[in-house]
Amino acid sequence: MKFTRKAQAQWKGSGKEGKGTLSTASGVLDKTPHSFHTRFEDGEKGTNPEELVGAAHAGCFAMQLSFLLGEDGFTPKSLDIDATVTFEDGEVTVINLDLEGDIPDIDAEQFQQIAHKAKEVCPISKLLKADIQLKVSLKK
Known part of the structure; x- marks a missing residue:
């Protein structure tokens, strides 16, 4: 069995101050936010x-x-x-x-x-x- 799946990331700004979104072709993730804060700190809503x-x-x-x-x-x-x-x-x-x-x-x-x-x-x-x-x- 062979198949492919797709996801998309967008990032705007610098590494620490910037923000991005993640989306999946299935729509489960749809411009879900991610940032330095969601990755390295707690409190801000988003994923990593x-x-x-x-x-x-x-x-x-x-x-x-x-x-x-x-x-x-x-x-x-x-x-x-x-x-x-x-x-x-x-x-x-x-x-x-x-x-x-x-x-x-x-x-x-x-x-x-x-x-x-x-x-x-x-x-x-x-x-x-x-x-x-x-x-x-x-x-x-």
Whole structure:
């Protein structure tokens, strides 16, 4: 399967004082604001690249994990993933994926193995050079 997706960014002004917008072809992001303040400070409404990478990684990982669980005959009731992206000294250094799954009839060891395989084969994981750490817990 091959496909492409499109996104658009616009920036006006200097790095620190300027402002920009991000849009996606799907329309989910439509001139969503981003700026120095939304990226490096808190308080101003808008997004930033690191938060978007975290959302993309969490979403891709969840879908990949769901496919792998299905291959082994499991259907998750829910997979909840928190992605924490660490930006340090001009680069994304670590992404922590904190996974909690509610999957009937799976044991914790099997869930761990499938989750770690999903982390390795997830297309977004493969794209990133950051240290990707995974914490797995299974609802009882």
